[in-house]
Every structure is written in C-alpha cells, then in structure tokens.
Amino acid sequence: MARHHRLSRSAGADRRRDGGARSQSLIQRFLVDIDPDFAAEQYPRFRDRYVVSPLGLGPTVREYPRGLDGPADVDSGPLPLGVSLSATVVAIGAAQVHGDAPLAGALANYSELAGLPVRTPWTKRYAFGLVPVGDAFLAWSKTARPWVAPPPSPPPANVSPYWRVPLLCLLILLGAAPWLPALLRRVRRHRRSLPAGV
Secondary structure, X not given: OHHHHHHXXXXXXXXXXXXXXXXXXXXXXXXXXXXXXXXXXHHHHXXXXXXXXXHHOOOEEEOOOOOOOOOOOOOOOOOHHHEOHHHHHHHHHHHHHOOOHHHHHHHHHHHHHHOOOEEOOOOEEXXXXXXXXXXXXXXXXXXXXXXXXXXXXXXXXXXXXXXHHHHHHHHHHHHHHHHHHHHHHHHHHHHHHOOOOO
C-alpha cells in the first residue's frame, strides 16, 4: 500500500513539474505488468485528465493535463491546442495494453491522418519519412501487449463510435473549397440565362 502511495505521489509531482503526459503515457504502458490492480485504478484517471478531442475532431492526448498549459520542448514538439503528437503515439500502446480497443483504434486512425504517411511497395513511413523515431514508436505502440500480466478486462469505452463524423465533414469542406469559386460562377451563369421573371 505504501508503495502505491509513493508511486501515485511521484506521478502527481511529475504533472506539477512538466505536465507529465509523455511520462504518464509510458507509465500506463508498463504499469499493467508491474501492478495490474493499481494500473486498472490509474488508467481511467489518465484518460480523464489527458485524452481530449480538440474542436471535436477526434481523440488526442494533451501534453499537460486538462486545465494546465505549458511550453513545448524538443521531445513534445509543437503543441497545437495543447496536444502532443509524441504523447498521443505512446498512448496508443497504453490503450492497447489496457484492453481499450476503441481508444487505441481511434488514436491509431488519427495518426494515419496527422502522421502524413508515405507508402512504397515495401515500406510505410510517417511524416514523409523525415522522423524515423516516430515510425519506431508507432510500430512499438500499435503492437503493444502486456508482457507478463493476463490481458485486463476492457475498461468502459469513452470514445464515441461517431468520432470520425466531424473530422470527415471538415475534410469534405476542405476538399470542396477549391471547387466553390467554379460552382458559384456556374450558379451565376445559370441565373443570368433564365428568362426574366422566373
């Protein structure tokens, strides 16, 4: 019990010092094998404090817990809307080992869009192949399984099955935007060609 208390307090200290999302994602990834019962208690807290859906466009992981913002660093990279791509990638593995298939799948699908993958007949590289360590982390996270602990019972899902809808609507609008001027010109020409009084 005292060991659990120390671990919980040190995790809280990490959050106060630097936000701790990357360390929290890693802790959640390995805690299942260290102490499955404590992991089952801590994982929902991690999801509540770090997993967000900015602008309603799909689940991602914040660098800092909800309600706390801070600076980016070399490991986090840019933090658009407080989201850390590195913490999000590591959290795929954390969700996998906790049996949280809906969240793991949603984060992995989101990485397919945000990661800008480039495919060849033999390889698939993210970020145009410019960040090989990102490819390694994605492979590590997507194949994560508990090493010694039995697979945990899946936690209650907290990702809507319709999470893709706002994102798809945005992508459709972005895809249609270049065609809007031509469509407006066509509508104007059609109106001019109509007989007067119609």
